[in-house]
Amino acid sequence: MRTWLIRGIIILFVALTASALAQFPERPINYIVSFDPGGESDITARLQQEHLEEILGVRVTITNQAGGGGAVAWSNFQRNPDTEGYSVIGINLPHIVTQPMERANAGFDTYGFEILTIFQFTPSVVLVREDSPFETLDDLLAFARENPGAVTMGGSGTATVNHIDTMLLADQADVQITYVPFTGTGSAVPALLGGHVGALMNYSTVAAQYADQVRPLAIAGSERASFMQDTPTFEELGFENLSGAYRGVAVAQGTPEDVVQTLRDAFVEAGSRIADEQEELGFVVTNITGEEATQLLQETEETYSRILEDLR
Helix, strand or coil: CHHHHHHHHHHHHHHHHHHHHCCCCCCCEEEEECCCCCCHHHHHHHHHHHHHHHHHCCCEEEEECCCHHHHHHHHHHHHCCCCCCCEEEEEEECHHHHHHHHCCCCCCCCCCEEEEEEEEEEEEEEEEECCCCCCCHHHHHHHHHHCCCCCEEEEECCCCHHHHHHHHHHHHHCCCCEEEEECCHHHHHHHHHCCCCCEEEEEHHHHHHCCCCEEEEEECCCCCCCCCCCCCECCCCCCCCCCEEEEEEEEECCCCHHHHHHHHHHHHHHHHHCHHHHHHCCCEEEEECHHHHHHHHHHHHHHHHHHHHHHC
């Protein structure tokens, strides 16, 4: 009987030791994209996917959960946290900051994510179809002034940077523009190309990827974009505080630090591998982690608190 007891103890010890030494990850990782297929978040995730699988040694699946300008996915993620690190989620700024400011119950907490890295930025751009009668932003705003509410401007979600930048532009130009929310760039662009909206407040990526089908009228930033030298900045035209969107990836709070670091390293490495591809698509590549990411959240919160208060 002692022999069986000793054997049992040895087997249990070996099993526990093997479990303790198991290296993360051991099974597939689910990468949640909070917007439509075909949008910036989705495009980037699919560029990262192959490299993440090679770096981590497991399959990485991509799941799109569109709705609420990202809020549906972010709410589900925080309500059902996977603290083992096998679910990661794309996050967007200022969206995760502005939505809780503008909604009584956004369903998620701005600071309720463990950010791995913020890997890219895209400046806001006003776009029309290539055959639009609006040759300049002044043309569009003059028409809006003469026809209040007639200009429809699409964008991704509500209480997002697309929505807020549309409000800022309309407020500073003293015109009425009808904002039309979509579940992401993936559905907003076809709406513009199909003539269902007259313009988009979207991103530099759309201007780059649909260069032969759209006309950019203005872009955010202190300087003109290198691939859009003929497009003036909003600042040149007298409009302030229009910005753009940062994108990154996060895990649930409470995820072990070694798991966080493994995933962070993988995303940073994947980002470096696809940097050239991202730039060709109109993305500005970044790598903001740790305290810098938290600081960016805080600065974004301060900035948009002022902006939204002024717009009320």
